[in-house]
Amino acid sequence: MNRAPLQNISRDLALVSAAFLLSIALGFFVNLFRSDPLSFPYRVRSARMLAGVPGTGKEPHAITLAGAEAAWRKGAAVFVDARESFFFEEGHIPRAINLPASKITGKKLPALPADPAANVIVYCSGGDCEDSGIVARALLAAGCQNVAILSGGWDAWSAAKISQ
Amino acid sequence: MGRLVGRKNFPMIARLILAAIFVVAGVLKFPDPLGFADGISGFRLVPVWAIPPLALGIPIFEILTGAALFSARFRPAGSLAAAGLSLAFVLLYAWAFARGLDVRCSCFGNLEVFRVSTGAGLLRALALLALSAWVFIRVCGRMPSKQD
Numbered sequence: 091m092n093r094a095p096l097q098n099i100s101r102d103l104a105l106v107s108a109a110f111l112l113s114i115a116l117g118f119f120v121n122l123f124r125s126d127p128l129s130f131p132y133r134v135r136s137a138r139m140l141a142g143v144p145g146t147g148k149e150p151h152a153i154t155l156a157g158a159e160a161a162w163r164k165g166a167a168v169f170v171d172a173r174e175s176f177f178f179e180e181g182h183i184p185r186a187i188n189l190p191a192s193k194i195t196g197k198k199l200p201a202l203p204a205d206p207a208a209n210v211i212v213y214c215s216g217g218d219c220e221d222s223g224i225v226a227r228a229l230l231a232a233g234c235q236n237v238a239i240l241s242g243g244w245d246a247w248s249a250a251k252i253s254q
Numbered sequence: 255m256g257r258l259v260g261r262k263n264f265p266m267i268a269r270l271i272l273a274a275i276f277v278v279a280g281v282l283k284f285p286d287p288l289g290f291a292d293g294i295s296g297f298r299l300v301p302v303w304a305i306p307p308l309a310l311g312i313p314i315f316e317i318l319t320g321a322a323l324f325s326a327r328f329r330p331a332g333s334l335a336a337a338g339l340s341l342a343f344v345l346l347y348a349w350a351f352a353r354g355l356d357v358r359c360s361c362f363g364n365l366e367v368f369r370v371s372t373g374a375g376l377l378r379a380l381a382l383l384a385l386s387a388w389v390f391i392r393v394c395g396r397m398p399s400k401q402d
Contacts, residue, residue, distance in 0.1 A: 102331040117310025128287040135292045
């Protein structure tokens with residue numbers, strides 16, 4: 091086995107590692123002078139968004155796919171898609187409105203349905219996504235009284251191939 | 255034009271394309287570290303404490319990688335870094351795809367046109383890995399290269 095290429099690669103690996111560490115150090119240094127620096131400790135997006143939603147003491151309840159489908163067939167609930175518009179455009183529950191969690195801030199709460207007592211069902215991509223919880227809490231804070239989160243989200247709905 | 259993109263020049267063109275991809279990706283991510291940090295956290299694989307160093311460092315590292323691929327002296331290191339980054343992107347997207355996560359690609363900053371679904375992102379990452387691996391083998395397979 092030719093050793094020269096291996097020696098070269100180990101030298102390059104050391105160089106790449108040094109460049110990576112230097113990049114991180116430089117990144118932290120540049121961050122000191124940014125007008126909008128990355129703050130520390132970093133808080134994940136959902137935590138930052140929830141911090142902007144006033145607390146109500148109320149929690150949204152969960153609704154099963156069967157329950158959501160029944161409400162959808164009767165037209166008995168407003169469906170809110172909490173995913174980013176890009177994913178909404180790729181596919182969504184018919185008649186759902188798109189209210190991405192990223193659009194929720196403490197100053198701008200989502201518009202209420204005409205009837206505050208209307209059933210609202212919020213969903214995002216799947217069972218472990220956080221955006222539906224953020225939007226549901228924002229809707230509760232905005233005065234909606236019956237807010238539910240669809241268990242399994244869009245993944246469960248699309249997998250069930252529910253048709254009109 | 256046909257002669258310029260001929261077989262002889264193809265390795266050089268592939269390397270320059272790879273270099274340009276990394277430089278553009280780094281430059282576009284650099285102004286928005288928070289957006290990139292959110293993109294990384296969307297994969298739910300990296301611990302929270304590791305997100306700021308990566309969000310601040312990777313854009314600069316990508317620019318350095320692209321610059322190294324353009325240069326003659328640091329070309330092997332650049333091709334190694336490009337292959338390593340591409341492999342990391344593939345693993346990240348494969349992880350997200352396997353878990354069914356909807357992740358927003360932050361590969362090119364906030365360029366709307368480059369927002370892709372997880373499956374398409376995985377395919378694109380695999381294409382980048384194939385290109386990077388090919389350039390790496392070409393560059394490091396014959397170290398004292400003077401042709402490309």
